[in-house]
Amino acid sequence: MSGPTVLLTDAAPAKAASTRRSALLGGGGRALLGLLLPLLLAGAWEIAVASGFATGRLLPPPSRIGAALWSLAASGELWTHVAATLIRVGLGFAFGAGAGILFGALTATLPPLRWLLDPSLQALRAVPSLAWVPLFILWFGILETPKVALIAVGVFFPVYVGVAGAIASVDRKLVEVGRIFRLSPLALARRILLPAVLPATLTALRTGLGLGFLFVVAAELMGASEGLGYLLVDGQQFSKPDQILAAIISFAVVGKLADTALVTLTSPLVRWQDTARETL
Amino acid sequence: MLSLQSLSKTYADGTRALEAIDLAVPNAEIVALIGGSGCGKTTLLRLVAGLDRPSAGRIALDGEPITGPHPGVGLVFQEPRLLPWLDVAANVGFGVSDLPRRERAERVAHALERVGLAEHAGRWPRELSGGQQQRVSIARAFVANPRVLLLDEPFSALDAFTRKDLHRHLLALWEEVRPTVLIVTHDVSEAVALADRAIVMRPKPGRLDESVALPLRRPRDPAAPASEAATRTILGALDRSLRPRDAARTPELAGGSSF
Ligand SMILES: Nc1ncnc2c1ncn2[C@@H]1O[C@H](COP(=O)(O)OP(=O)(O)O)[C@@H](O)[C@H]1O
Ligand SMILES: [Mg+2]
Numbered sequence: 001m002s003g004p005t006v007l008l009t010d011a012a013p014a015k016a017a018s019t020r021r022s023a024l025l026g027g028g029g030r031a032l033l034g035l036l037l038p039l040l041l042a043g044a045w046e047i048a049v050a051s052g053f054a055t056g057r058l059l060p061p062p063s064r065i066g067a068a069l070w071s072l073a074a075s076g077e078l079w080t081h082v083a084a085t086l087i088r089v090g091l092g093f094a095f096g097a098g099a100g101i102l103f104g105a106l107t108a109t110l111p112p113l114r115w116l117l118d119p120s121l122q123a124l125r126a127v128p129s130l131a132w133v134p135l136f137i138l139w140f141g142i143l144e145t146p147k148v149a150l151i152a153v154g155v156f157f158p159v160y161v162g163v164a165g166a167i168a169s170v171d172r173k174l175v176e177v178g179r180i181f182r183l184s185p186l187a188l189a190r191r192i193l194l195p196a197v198l199p200a201t202l203t204a205l206r207t208g209l210g211l212g213f214l215f216v217v218a219a220e221l222m223g224a225s226e227g228l229g230y231l232l233v234d235g236q237q238f239s240k241p242d243q244i245l246a247a248i249i250s251f252a253v254v255g256k257l258a259d260t261a262l263v264t265l266t267s268p269l270v271r272w273q274d275t276a277r278e279t280l
Numbered sequence: 281m282l283s284l285q286s287l288s289k290t291y292a293d294g295t296r297a298l299e300a301i302d303l304a305v306p307n308a309e310i311v312a313l314i315g316g317s318g319c320g321k322t323t324l325l326r327l328v329a330g331l332d333r334p335s336a337g338r339i340a341l342d343g344e345p346i347t348g349p350h351p352g353v354g355l356v357f358q359e360p361r362l363l364p365w366l367d368v369a370a371n372v373g374f375g376v377s378d379l380p381r382r383e384r385a386e387r388v389a390h391a392l393e394r395v396g397l398a399e400h401a402g403r404w405p406r407e408l409s410g411g412q413q414q415r416v417s418i419a420r421a422f423v424a425n426p427r428v429l430l431l432d433e434p435f436s437a438l439d440a441f442t443r444k445d446l447h448r449h450l451l452a453l454w455e456e457v458r459p460t461v462l463i464v465t466h467d468v469s470e471a472v473a474l475a476d477r478a479i480v481m482r483p484k485p486g487r488l489d490e491s492v493a494l495p496l497r498r499p500r501d502p503a504a505p506a507s508e509a510a511t512r513t514i515l516g517a518l519d520r521s522l523r524p525r526d527a528a529r530t531p532e533l534a535g536g537s538s539f
Binding site: 173174176177179180181182191192195196198270272273 | 329363377
């Protein structure tokens, strides 16, 4: 009888220690570990350039990139460019996502409309969106309209496909629960269909937003007088790699912030799902 | 009184799921429908619930024809079918959203207490076990105070212990509201534990076969001689239902047999 007891008392502290270790790695520890490699590489490059092993002409060291970012920010120039880019993405996202939700909902709920529209939309989806650029420039000139149009096209398709798919795959069994309790069509849409399609719709919107940032680069590369993409082109033409890298970093930060904002704003709507993810 | 008159259902693909079903269930009676899969048990409940339309015949509740989902008829599906985006209390209150908030909260709390889930009111459905989920779905049906409650193999996915526990909860709720109950099962002991009458179904096309009255006192002891005799009678009826129709004697529903 004493054998197992001894084993138990032995095992308990070991188990506690291992949970402590995994808690450390699970929280901030894991994030720090992920930062280790980029920080090491950046530090090494900094030292290499500072000690003369490399010139850093084509790939400036972190300090020069930081200085470029700082001077752009201090002069206020950076914010003008960020604002221009954000407005384009925002407009394109609003139009593209709005149209995607509208068409997705309509084609998924009205079969005749689906038979009419879906084949054409799927055909258009097969066209790489960047192929529209020349046509958009011919149609809309080179100012804001073709840029917003390109972003909207890029956002539209994932949202359209996501929303239509979400509605089509709503569980018929849950719809029957609504029928048993005699919900009106409107109440059925509000109390069952809407919550059921929300998670997939939000995922589609997130994908759409990501593509919006992808296409804003393309749109701004085709000619712009402001925007983060303009900083890229300008940096290339005047051979300023530090400015290019500063713009790339700004893109990453702004894109990530926009994505985080979307997730944070919408997460209360799918709280019931998040609990599921936590327990996975 | 729930009455079905020459009720038939032939699906679009030609499957004759039910043919000429005649059944009258007095108020507050508990009827168990027993039969193998494919007998048309689910089809029968869906017709009574108004989810599907019969190909022929009529259904009436206290003389009022049922042509679609009806406020007096509740259905507990084979799976719990809880809405994952609502917590347990909101799921239970789903069907009574037109009640004033206070009364709704009271009825939900009472029903949850009845099924022993009062402390789980704020949980998400996926945080519950299968048995607990099915209890929530039974509470959801009871909260609407149905005159007829239909249950489609509600406990078939659960282990024997949980099932017994749920029988107790179901009977407690039934005592309170005293609805007419049609419960589908393929478990003879479940029928003996719950029902006032067991009706055996036979397939292809689905029909009602023998009917066995179960005038046992509640609470019932499955080991009591009366329960064992009832179980044997139902098993015998089930056996006969599996034989070809004309070979067996055909005691139609009318008289039915007691044991
Ligand atoms: N929606 C449907 N379409 C066509 N056939 C169906 C449908 N639902 C059930 N059936 C058929 O009707 C018969 C009875 O089915 P069901 O009522 O589900 O039986 P049970 O619940 O007794 O197992 C079966 O042969 C089944 O295949
Ligand atoms: Mg069935």
